[in-house]
Amino acid sequence: MNKAENILKTIKNAVFPRFCVSCRAEGRLLCDFCNANWQPPSISLKNVVDGHLASFNYADPIARQLICAWKYHYDQSAWEHLKSKLRPGLANLRHIVHARKIEAVVPVPLHNRRLCERGFDQAVEISKFIASEMDLPMVEVLTRNRSTGKQAEREVEERVQSMINNPFVLKSYSATKLPTSILLIDDVFTTGATAKAASEILQRAGVKNVMVYTLAKGK
Template sequence: MFRPVRNLARRLGLRAGRCAVCSAILADGGRSLCAACAQSLPLRTGGLCPACGEMSGREADPPSLCPECRHDPPPWDELYFHGQYAGVLRGLILGYKFHNRFERNRLLAALAVAAFSARPARAPDAVVPVPLHDRRLVWRGFNQSLEIARGLARHVDRPLLVHGLTRTRNTPPQTRFGLKERQANIKGAFAADPALVKGRRLLLVDDVYTTGSTLRECARTLKRAGSKGVDVLVLARAQREPTGPL
């Protein structure tokens, strides 16, 4: 289960000699993750809804649309993710975003590639990251979704549309709100460039799917600008509201 992640991490150039997660010294210098950390990052491939990522039933079960997505499909076709937003994966993402653990970028890109490669996937025409507002970008110093999307765009050999989608309003963090408030908070917060996205099937990339409000608004914005289709990839899918920051 963990070998594809380890091999992808090696191909993406992660530092050999120490585990990229726990910094343990590795007996095999060709590895990038120790066995324990690799096993703690399982790739979820079954027992999930391929549209929204809701996890239910046995992991061995094939992907199947959940009742909610049958009744009210999201504004994208497929959602790819590596695993549940919990444990080691959650810690990796939070450390990367909020504690300057930028050396984890290549590992997270490898996890994104593994998620996209695990199920039959249509190659997109281009890759689009969920953008940050300029003020948030200055505060954080980088856009984690953009950096993850870079590695994915290289893997699928498609252009990365850095300016395909922009954030036009500096909205308060979504973690402050419930579902309805999140939807209202994010409405109209994005703009897409028709010259870049029109007529293209796009892969929209973010780090975490919580309620899906931000991704839904982004996908609708891209479709209004003329995109012929949208798929979504995130590193992690939350099953319930997390207690920490996103």
């Protein structure tokens, strides 16, 4: 960080002070004390339910607020905190990936309009991180041709209904065929409707095994 960036950061922190999402102490998004005492459950084989695996419980207020700070405000410090808590469980995830013979990581894409509003695609960022840690390729083979709105603001039944007409389509893929075993990645798993819709498109294209990984599970 150069001198100008340091000055801008100091001004920003003075005008918009940061508070810990847990104890509300001023200074950081997650203070050292709360960070040290926050111990999300580790990834393990027993956490795999119906082909889905998550690192955090969305009911955990710290996890939820960090995800929201990153997702809706592009707060990179939130993403760094989340990654630091993901890393201890990556050895177990690597074992699961190997056992399932996963060949590639595929992000669940945002619609272009949502991508323009947000400025980045959180599923792509998660996928890049996991792909790098698992030494797997990330392949962006899906596109979303219809906006389904903000799923976080919908009730359970509305989320399911929004996926009845599948919003995903397969991109033209340059390789001779898709990988046969894929790790599908998104940020939050609630009803599973989004993951199911994306999985259906992949399976129609010949993918035999789709395992789903999300940062968090739950409403």
